[in-house]
Amino acid sequence: MAGGTKRLPRAVREQQMLDAAVDVFSENGFHDTSMDAIATRASISKPMLYLYYGSKDELFAACISREGQRFVEALTPAGDPALAPREQLRVALESFLGFVDQHRNSWMVLYRQALSQQGFAGQVQNSRDRLIELTAHLLESSTREPDPGTDFTIMAVALVGAGEAVADRIAGGEIDVEKAADLLENLAWRGLAGKKRPDHLESEHPETGYSA
Amino acid sequence: MAGGTKRLPRAVREQQMLDAAVDVFSENGFHDTSMDAIATRASISKPMLYLYYGSKDELFAACISREGQRFVEALTPAGDPALAPREQLRVALESFLGFVDQHRNSWMVLYRQALSQQGFAGQVQNSRDRLIELTAHLLESSTREPDPGTDFTIMAVALVGAGEAVADRIAGGEIDVEKAADLLENLAWRGLAGKKRPDHLESEHPETGYSA
DNA sequence: ATGCTTCCCTACCGTAGAGTAAGAATCTGT
DNA sequence: ACAGATTCTTACTCTACGGTAGGGAAGCAT
Secondary structure: OOOOOOOOHHHHHHHHHHHHHHHHHHHHHHHOOOOOHHHHHHOOOHHOOOOOOOOOHHHHHHHHHHHHHHHHHHHHHHHHOOOOOHHHHHHHHHHHHHHHHOOOHHHHHHHHHHHOOOOOHHHHHHHHHHHHHHHHHHHHHOOOOOOOOOHHHHHHHHHHHHHHHHHHHHHOOOOHHHHHHHHHHHHHHHHHOOOOOOOOOOOOOOOOOOOO | HHHHOOOOOHHHHHHHHHHHHHHHHHHHOOOOHHHHHHHHHHOHHHHHHHHHHHOHHHHHHHHHHHHHHHHHHHHHHHHHOOOHHHHHHHHHHHHHHHHHHHHHHHHHHHHHHHOOOOOOHHHHHHHHHHHHHHHHHHHHHHHOOOOOOOOOOHHHHHHHHHHHHHHHHHHHHOOOHHHHHHHHHHHHHHHOOOOOOOOOOOOOOOOOOOOO
């Protein structure tokens, strides 16, 4: 009589548990989240968590794994080889920021929790490194005359870092995806102080200036 | 007979304790660090920690406070009003990255630990926000014809984010300060794919490649 | 040489929370 | 309608660790 729902097949319950776990982890962090809290949130009893996932660590790892999966999937449209490299970068940017905009919990769990939790950082750093390598590739492909000695990987590190910082603001609801994508695209190609996008833009309208 | 050293004046012991605490916190994170571990590292007994700082939280807060202080101090040379804004930005960049290069533990504690520890994040976010505002100001001051509607704060967020990402690589010993500063300066003014610094550069010499 | 202050320790308490034992329902095939 | 598998719960155990009680020894006055 845990709450009403009962006797669901394992596969379903597992997802429910992960949903609850991601929620609570993203709210309170790994250490300040108790298994009881997750169980309660999932309207289930604690031993179920241990039956399906073996331990708190494994449960958290499962969260990272599923959310990381989703994260990578959200970026695959950017891999479309039909697009010009620079367009790919634009798509990647929008996919990335769009993913954070929705799925804020995933973002919080993956980046603000997992990355700082020794023992899980490596697992996330993998997806991150792939993102960086992808970015480095796109930068390299779309640069006409690369200055000799240019380290595209470090450039990608910087750009991804900028993206993550901006993503945090998106997750905080302070700016919207389009504006952020514009900013980062300009950052990549013209520098911060450079003019904005040369073509269209402002087409949307002149209104507020901030999102919310 | 805790280890040999004995009966030091309070002010000294307090610093010892903070040194030890910063070390251990930066290695293991807040939650995976026990007060016993810190006491042992400081060659002191646990009740001393509680006598001088009242609790684990307060001790951690003291760490953040001291390291944050040092962090801000390291950036003050950039405030020199005699410098042109763009030079100020360059100095700020080098001060920031230089600080991370030495004081890696401070960096880890402040950013990788405190920022992800709910309850302390706000305290650090303060210093961070000031850094962002400072950067935004410098950007604004040194931009000739600001495109109307340009949000310098968000730009600063992006640039600082890039700086933090690069700083992590510095802390990891993967690149050196000068190279990172060049990269970020170029990022700010010309964009990632832009040419490197037009003037001197490579003037330093080809030596070691690492600092320490 | 006696009190007062400062510094410091050994030994303990209390509890939050990870993990488990034991078994009760419910479903599925035959 | 019975056996076996699957889902699920209540009610525990046990340990790590934050925090404390109580006292001891060293310096410094007068």
